[in-house]
Amino acid sequence: MRVHDMKYSVISISSSGVSSAVFLDNPDQLILRERQTMSVRNYIDDGKLSSRGIERLVELILEAKSRCYSVGVDLAWLIATDSLRSIKNLSRVRNEVKARTGMEINLIEAETEALCDAAANRSAREYDSPVIIDLGGSSIELFDFNGKEESVICLDFGLDDLTRKFVKRIYPTKKEADEIKNYLKKKLKAMDIPKAGKYKTAVLSGSITQSIYDVYCDYEDIPIVDKADKVMEPEGFRKLSKHLFDGSKRSMIVIKNAPDKLHTIGTAMVVLRTLLKRFQVSCVKVSDYGVKEGYMRLILEDSVSGESYRFSYDDNAQKDKDGEVSSDGQ
């Protein structure tokens, strides 16, 4: 289905907002990346996305769509990972989004999400014994690049589930953190997840780990760098983890850098620390690439299918030589 010189976009709904990426021709040529926050958790009533939540979701999708139009996107896919999988009124949400935005939500299962992470991070094969870790709201995916056969490992619970189950307030207490840790360890043991020795490099993918990295950089007072050089030192990570439990300025650092992750960052730190301790990796890298880039790659390779949205540009809205639209449109 590959057509050259086309602009593609993937708009992704997660538990913390709506993000979009625009590519020229292929996922290696990123033109634009944007993100709007929406703490989905604040809009859930009795397991359903509230009317206000649906309204807000539609607003954000329309904004992303409008941005796509302004940069001359030809085809776009709207995807949702774990954020919507567990809500009770999913049908209503899908129908409303379709009716008001014209876009169909393509629901991505956990295993596909892991494949997307892997597709986005193929260069990670170059690292020493890598494993990709993606901490989602309703699932945790590990992609094992190591060995002769690559494999996906999906845990059927995520950060939102753990937070709901164990955390009374916003940050887990020491006791709650221990409960999360013990619960996770049991699950990892039951699934025979590898221990120390198999992996040497952890590649963290997904928005929560991006946020942890931003908080880490602020905490360690180091500049945020681009792409391949995003590394977290084990000692710095450990100190940050302690700080987020009882540091006096923990809320300030989270509100400054990752306010949309307020409800899950504490749980995420516990999970990540438990995993990294289990794997005993010597290097922790934070990837800039995740589900959106991976999904784009798999779509263009015809490895996955999804319903796309085709933008149309009328006679009055001409694209210039860079593909930018020069007048208001939809």
Added chain:
Amino acid sequence: MKIGILTSGGDCPGLNAVIRAIGKYIFLNMPDAEVYGISDGYTGLINGVYRRMKQEDFSGILNLGGTILGTIRQPFKMMTVEENGSTKLSRMVDNYKKFGFDCIFTLGGAGTHKTAALLYSEGCRVIGLPKTIDNDIFGTDVTFGFHSALDIATECIDRIHTTAASHGRTMFIEIMGNKVGWLTLGAGIAGGADMIILPEIPFTLEAVAKGLKKRLDAGKSFNIVAIAEGAVLKSEADMKKKDRSFARKERGEATVTNHLAQWVNETLGVETRVIVPGHIQRGGSPSAYDRLLSTRLGSYAAALCKEGRFGVTAAVRNGQITYNALPDIAGKTKFVSKNDQAIAAARSIGICFGDEE
């Protein structure tokens, strides 16, 4: 239930109208609840200064400007600075718990919302309300206080016309708005300004001169320029804030308005004057629009409390009162888009923005 109300940051018209709506809703719909006014914003919560409010305290204040609870600015960045073994944030959280509050309404601007998000993240039940004359709170189409200030700023510009025309002067009216241009844009259009200069559209001296000269060459004897207090020269736009402040301080000024007026005077040979309405824009009775908006926002926020929905802030979206999650809006600013319809409308009738070379 113990419910606290505080007003924080700069005062503006509509605060008392919101307090009234919250209080009246609670007394009518939550008769077992106790309402406490927290004095002087977050300062009151830091120092534990509050008073029980009676039903009659909420009467007779709908059209009152200012705030009956008082307000003192408490910068967000100072909230977690350690002083004598504690921080302002920790003292607020301790007082919240010690007193047994079940909810606090925080009426304030962007900074107040950031601190509200901090309180929420430490386990306090908070509901925010969007107060500012700047209209820069993210996630809401309009803030209470904005329309009252718009009326005042518009009247300032209106009144300047006659003296400008009589003396053949170019008048620069500096409008409040911090880093955004909503008030300047609205008052500039409504007041019939010939040129509008916004922080979001950095200007050049040459473009300003060109725009003003065009009118003078067409036979007009005066010019009215509405300029935002946060306006920046294109040459300053890429500077760091402290470098810009330093450069201006060297010239003996905090804003760019006097510098611009002097340059126009020297370059075009026209008499110029600078008018700074300043805090007049904040004062006085709220407009009818703001009384209505404040009542809607206040009662809605109180209903959120009754519903048990916390960590949110009331907002206006597409004419309806709704809410946003506090973490989604804290720290974000709503700037005027260069593509805003009002800007397009203004340009289409010949109003310049100081960027047309």
